[in-house]
Amino acid sequence: MPAAGADLDLMFQALADPTRRAMVERLGRGPTSVSDLAQPFAMSLPAVVQHLAVLEASGLVASEKVGRVRTCRMEPAAFSLAEQWINQRRTDWERRLDRLGEHLRQHPQGEPK
Amino acid sequence: MPAAGADLDLMFQALADPTRRAMVERLGRGPTSVSDLAQPFAMSLPAVVQHLAVLEASGLVASEKVGRVRTCRMEPAAFSLAEQWINQRRTDWERRLDRLGEHLRQHPQGEPK
DNA sequence: TTGATACTTAAGATATCACTTAAGTATGGA
């Protein structure tokens, strides 16, 4: 995988907006049309569709059009990339604490180098 | 909790930039000075400090100055907010699938309501 | 065929973001 970084950019960027998070929350309860997805928001339909495009570009949401209705759904697998990145930070941090504890046990008053 | 949303905004926004993620990755291996943190990046020091300010505003990183050196560290607890949000999406999705399966079991050919 | 529905496209207004350079302020060491 050459650049998972770009995917993370798109993913976190997509999740950084409260309207888009609300859209994902809605889609977590099941697929909807664009109109239904737009209904709770006090903004124009094109604005909602632009948010949807950001979510689709990130992979978090997918959609397909049948007749004149576009149906949107959450893409749960996409979340794991973000999840993994966060978990890795935690893991790094814990491993460091372990090493630090071990070091202090062996060098009670020493500076940690 | 009145508005965890604003916190999530700041958090995901902070993580949406590759420079900032790299800084967090570095801090996961232990605290550093601002200069050390800046060293891997091909950008001016003020730019790095601005990224650092975004990370601090999000709560993911903290720092304190002693003498003329500011030392930065990762704030692991902050990550759990983002983690919880993502997990909640997954949970919603799985619960929905469960309900859907149950429904299909009871109404084999029926349309799902 | 006509009209309503469900988007879609395009263009533009603001605001925010991610930098830059140039200058300034503490601090610590010789």
Next chain:
DNA sequence: TCCATACTTAAGTGATATCTTAAGTATCAA
């Protein structure tokens, strides 16, 4: 005291992000 270090502050620039309105296209139903 003098100078280098380690930031800090300020101001400006170009690119993106988030919305708007206006106008278009494709479908479905009567």
